[in-house]
Amino acid sequence: MSGLGTVVRSGTGRRRVQTLVIGLATMMAVAASVLGGTLLVISGAPFDDAFARQHGAHLSLQFDAAKVSAGRLAASRDAEGVSAAAGPFPTAVLTPRGDAGPAWPVTVAGRGDPGGVDRVALADGRWPARPGEIALSADAPLFAAPGTRIGFAGPAGAQELTVVGVGRSVTGTADAWVVPSQMPALTAPGTGGHQMLYRLADSGTAAGIAAGGRAVTRGLPAGAVAGEQSWLTVRKNAERDTALYVPFLMAFGLLGLVMSVLVVGNVVASAVGTGTRRIGILKAVGLTPAQVVRAYAAQALIPAAAGTVLGVLAGHLLAVPVLAEAGEVYGTSSPAVAPWVDAAVVAGVLALVAATAWASARRAGRLRTVDALAVGRHTPAGHGRWAARVAGRLPLPLPVALGVVRPFARPARALAMGTAVLFGTVAVTFTVGMGASLGEVMAARAHDAADVVVPAPPPDFGSRGPGAGGPGTDGGAGVPPRAAPAAVAAAVEAAAGTGRHYSAATVRATVAGLTGTVDVHAFTGDASWGGYTMVSGRWIEGPGEAVVPTPLLAATGTRIGGSLTLGGLAEPVTVRIVGELLDPRKEGMQVFTDASTLAAARPDLTETSHHIAVAPGTDVDAYVDALGADLAPLGATARAGGLDGGSDMVVTLNALSAVLTLMLVAVAALGVLNGVLLDTRERIREIGVHKALGMTPRQTVAMVLTSVAVTGLAAGVLGVPLGVALHGRVLPAMGESVGLGLPGSVIAVYDWAALVPLALGGLLIAGLGALLPAGWAARTRTATALRTE
Template sequence: MSALGSVVRSGVRGRRVQTLVIALAALIAVAASVLGGSLLVVSAAPFDDAFARQRGAHLSVRFDAGRVEAGRLAASGRADGVSGAAGPFRTAPVVPRSDGPGSGWPMTLVRRGDPGRAVDEVELVDGRWPARPGEIALAAGSPIPPVLGASIAFPDLPGGPALTVVGVARSVTDTADAWVVPSQMPALTAPGDDGEGDGSGGYQMLYRFTEAATAAQVSSGVASVTAGLPRGAVLGRQSWLTVRESVARDTSVYVPFLVAFGALGLVMSVLVVGNVVASAVGTATRRIGVLKAVGFTPGQVVRAYMGQALVPAAAGTALGVLTGHLLAVPILAEAGEAYGTSSLGVAPWVDGVVVAGVLGLVAVTAWASAWRAGRLRTVDALAVGRAAPAGRGRRAARAVGRLPLPQPVALGLARPFARPARALAMGTAVLFGTVAVTFTVGMAGSLGRVMEARAHDAADVVVPGPRPGPGPGGARSDGPPRVDPALVAGAVESTAGTARHYAAAKLRATVAGVSGIVDVVAFTGDASWGGYAMVAGRWIERPGEAVVPTPFLAATGTRLGDTVTVNVPAAPVTVRIVGEVLDPRNDGRQVFTDASTLAAARPDLSESSHHIAVRPGTDVSAYVGELNGRLAQWGVAARAGGSGGGSDMVLTLNALSVSLTLMLVAVAALGVLNGVLLDTRERVREIGVHKALGMTPRQTLATVLTSVAVTGLVAGAAGVPLGMLLHGWVVPTMGEGAGLRFPGSVLAVYHPAEVVPLAFGGLVIAGLGALLPAGWAAGTRTATALRTE
């Protein structure tokens, strides 16, 4: 091994604490950066691959068959900017019945003779394409399990047709829930609706544009293909960008969060490396002189100290890449499976950029700190000791000495002024550790508020509705039986202590422009107090009004004040959107309205759940017991509220934030440990003198610990507001990544009772870092300390 390699190896082995600090800081920075970068780049890759392979539709539009004829729609495929078109395909909203889960869920059925090729080539996952009447192909992910050979009946249609599942297919942009041959469609539409009738069915057109990379370009395409059509002919539309954003939503929500931790890790890496190398140079001045005396050039000296930083940084980088890969794969697995991608990995160039960036920063920082070592003259280096310059900090020591404090405490409080640069480095490490803790506490609070809004569990008492069981035909087997909601409401009103209550029934419907099933929640009574967090607008006040989540507005291209038609079983219902609510369930595909709005559709409300608020001072347990006595005759039971569950994403985010925060706090504490350890070793002779004059081990411990007290308090007080600012930027950005807007209550999670302890968190971090050096100093024998130079 070369002489330079021996020096590097000796430095890495001799400074184990510094080596661990650099490696851990690099690991955090690389792991968070690799994970965030890969999620940002790869999250939409399965969709992009499938879209290119299947020549997906940039735009799918559903038209009213009663307002526009098929020939005119076919001509729209030759409009300006259209590079390809498919259709018109006849569509029909149907309610199938099957021997299994998903029975009774409305679905959009499309007439299509073959999978197509030019636009939206539907990919067969299993089985074959329908070839004759009586056969049907279900979309992958259909609410009805796509089992080949299963029979699906439509008893609400004339003649009660039944179709056999012969294939399972996937449309990349979710253009349909199922497909049949053209000759099957007349049996699946309402009487007299042959394509020019009452509009219970419709037409679907699929378009590809020459330019469709942005929402503005897609909107321009919409205007082109719908120009000249009668007003009201367009029932709904869906852009491929909306589907793409929905696909990437589950992973992109992590990106702002990981960017924040990646940035903190990078800054900590730079600070730690700079501090460690500068400290190594400052405490090894004599050794540098020896190296130069035996023939080392200034460049070799600089490279030696750079190597002592790059070796542990490289080890931490390797572990960080591995950690980032291990964390990214499970998060991306679901997206890959949904589009038939066998596996997803982190893009190699992401690894390359992150590794080069982190090691480059470490190298530049180490060079800047080691440059001083190369410039030292050999004679000066051999003559200079390692103690702090005489006289530095004496004014501070005299000022602190006038305070009514014990002498050991006064000595400790004055110590940072003797080494201000080192104290600043330790304070900066504590600052970022406090920022991470404050940010994580706020993150947990915000996610908790989101989960509260998701659960809508503000009621004191709940009477659950029946839950679908595994029995044939969707029979209920593991929940309360069906019961007239009016009977339950009467029992609730007659129970002493009832303040207010409402019932909620969930229906399943479809909405043009929104892929998949839309949940329609119909309320009987005022539900505004039920825990629904309003983002904009107001709650429902009269029939015909509805409140919807943010993703619903984005998917349908609507805003507050617009109307939308909801295809519930039996009859379509038009509602006016008056409010925007925070609700991430079912990807935001929900509509909240009053039960009277759906009167024309004659909804089945027997599955309603009942939510009750009791009067102040009422014993909830006693109330539940009395109410259950009234409900027992119908076989239903009430329970106390507040049992809303969490979500896998929230659990993952909380686990990631806690893990990364603990690592950042460990880096901050180790940074303090490194600084205090260097300081203590420099002062070992001084400590020996103090012990010879009567300082006890406990007083020595107090001196060392108080030397970081001011630094910890100042850094903690500065870190809390910075952490709150970081939280105020990251959380809304995460909401945008999930397609949600958050109300102010989700962000206002810091309370004065929490902020003060957080500010003292800097003192805790500094104390933890100084504890080991303080114990070493307290346990050092007086004679040993006095003999140390």
């Protein structure tokens, strides 16, 4: 091994704490950067691959057949900006009956073949070739298996169709497909609609899509467009799950990178400062200034390289499970971490470490040999004398006074330690805030502030087939009667201790312009107290009004004050949007309205839940028992209310934030340990003098710990507002990435009761880092300390 290699190996092995600090800091930065960069780059890759392979539609338009003819729509193929088009396809919203599952409305399109624009990729079976056959979308709310028979009510009587295939439209243009000649038997003349699918020359921006929409609809009657869908909206929904993590991981990655630079710079500078005499010896035996600089830079690069390798492995392990399901959804291979992301992160981090180490090590190269050999290890005279004089006038024990003034004797080192503690405090503050915010989101998701709940009967409760009894009737031998909502509501109203209460029923409906169905929650009574979190606007106050989550507003291109038309019911229902709601369930595809709004559509509201707030002073358990006894003859039960459990996404985010925060706190504490260890070794002879004059081991520990108290407290006080500011920037970005608007109650989660302990957290991190050096100083024998040079 060369002489330079021996110096590098010796220095790395001798400074084990510094080596560990650099390796851990680099690993944390690389892991967060690889994971965040990977999710940012390939979160949309499965959708993009499927969209390109299936020649997806950039713009899907649904037209009212009563206002525009198929022939006129066919001419839109030649509109400006249209590169390809398919259609018009006759469409209808139908409610199936049979073996295919719940009777939820589906969008059926008459399409002769699966090719062309928005090619339907068949996963099983074949495409319908004649009337009486149907192909289902793999994403449809039906039991999608070839051979299943599905019945539809048609103008000439019931139509029974056989499922012959299962496919997927990458942009979800329909739930099922039949041959065009089948559609007249399913829809009455003058009803239904037409669907056109367009590929546009300018499709990369929302403005380009809007321009294409104006071009193809120019000259059509007002109200002819019943709904539209942009591929950009579908793509954003496809990226939603993984995009959520990107702002969060980028924040941790940036914290890790900055801390890596600070740690490497501090460690190398400290190694040069404490090894001045050693540098002089190395130069005296023949090492050139450039070799000395390379030696100290290499001592930082070796653990950084090891940390980089471990960080890449950790990033891969964390990224792959997050993306595992994306490939299955679109029928593509499972996404993998892009090699160039690894290469970019590794090259960037190592280059940053190398530049920092080189800049810090240049001082070693500039030192003259004679000067380096003559320099001792004592603190430069004059540093901190004014602080010592001030501390001497304060009523402090001598060990505490000696410790408090120490940061002023080594201001550069104290600043480096304080910066490490600062970033640790920022990470802890951010993580605590994010946990509280996610708790608020989960509370909004559960929106169950009721003390007592009477659950709705399950969908298969009782008989659902032909001839089954209605609400409150016996469904057959051995089947308990279905509880009538009115009877249950009367029992709740009559129960002693009942305060406020409301009932909620859920039906499925379609929304013009969207495929698939949405959940429509119909309330009887005032549900505004039920835990529903408004982003903007207000809660429903009467018939015809509705509140909807942010994703539905985005998907339909509507806003507060606009309207939505609900289909798939006995009659179409138009509602006016009066509020935007925070509700991440069902991907935000929900509508909340008053039950009287749906009266004309005659929905089935037998599956109704009841939510009760008991009167003040009422014992909830006793109320549940008494109400349960009253409801038993009706076939209903009562239980105590409360919030539902969290989601896997929240568990994953909390786990990731906890792991990354612990890593940052560990790096911060090790940075403090490194600084205090260097400081303690420098002043070991001084500590020996104090011990000779009577300082006890306990007082020695107190002196060392208080030497970081001012630094840790100052870093904590400064780190808390920075952590709050980081939380205020990252949380809205996370919400925007998944299409959710976040109200102030989700962002403003800090209060003084939490901020004060968080500020003291900097003191705790600093104390943890100084604990081991303090113990070492206390155990050192006085004679040994006095002999140390």
